[in-house]
Amino acid sequence: MDRRGKRPRTRRGKMRRLLQLCRLELHGRMSFIFGQHLIKPSVVFLRTELSFALVNRKPVVPGHVLVCPLRPVERFRDLHPNEVADLFQMAQKVGNVVEKHFKGTSLTFAMQDGPESGQTVWLQKHDKVGDPSTKWRSEDEMAAEASELRAYFQ
Numbered sequence: 122m123d124r125r126g127k128r129p130r131t132r133r134g135k136m137r138r139l140l141q142l143c144r145l146e147l148h149g150r151m152s153f154i155f156g157q158h159l160i161k162p163s164v165v166f167l168r169t170e171l172s173f174a175l176v177n178r179k180p181v182v183p184g185h186v187l188v189c190p191l192r193p194v195e196r197f198r199d200l201h202p203n204e205v206a207d208l209f210q211m212a213q214k215v216g217n218v219v220e221k222h223f224k225g226t227s228l229t230f231a232m233q234d235g236p237e238s239g240q241t242v243w244l245q246k247h248d249k250v251g252d253p254s255t256k257w258r259s260e261d262e263m264a265a266e267a268s269e270l271r272a273y274f275q
Contacts, residue, residue, distance in 0.1 A: 154193050163264040166271040167215060171207040174215045176266045179257050184223040186270070188212045197234045218273045 153160035153173055160175055167174040171192070177185045188211050190204050200208070216228045233240035 153189075153191070155187070155189055161260070163260070164267045166267040167211065167274050169207055169211055171204045172211045174211060174270075176258075176263045176270070178263060184219045184225060186215060186219060188215055197232065214274075218270060222270060222273065 152162060153165055153175070155175070160173075165173050165175045166186075168191075172188060172190055174186055174188045177187055180186075188208060190200055190208055192200075192204065194200055197205075212230060216230065219225065220228055232238075
């Protein structure tokens with residue numbers, strides 16, 4: 122407790138708060154948490170019981186998407202075995218669709234796990250990539266791409 126009688130804000134406390142935020146709803150649909158970011162359902166194109174996939178706001182290349190666990194964690198090692206299995210199964214499915222949709226012949230799967238790896242978002246992630254692009258996209262552009270990718274899974 123601090124001198125005001127309140128608990129100090131710890132990283133674990135912040136993670137607990139993110140878990141509570143994960144239960145928020147936007148427009149009657151579940152919202153998602155990606156580290157410290159609230160993700161709108163319009164940019165999510167696939168969800169399982171333990172993972173979700175979304176389009177990237179600033180893709181490095183066309184097809185650069187993120188596959189994330191639903192439960193916010195700081196590091197990959199903090200995931201439960203069933204979450205790891207679900208995450209990698211989703212990454213495989215999404216990779217197949219991204220390659221087909223963007224007419225690719227190869228994929229890159231990357232994970233930034235910890236600050237020295239370049240991780241800037243607390244929640245661990247997998248990236249998939251195709252060709253270079255550097256601009257920030259509008260929410261409408263992201264929602265349109267998510268809608269195109271979502272169609273492959275329906």
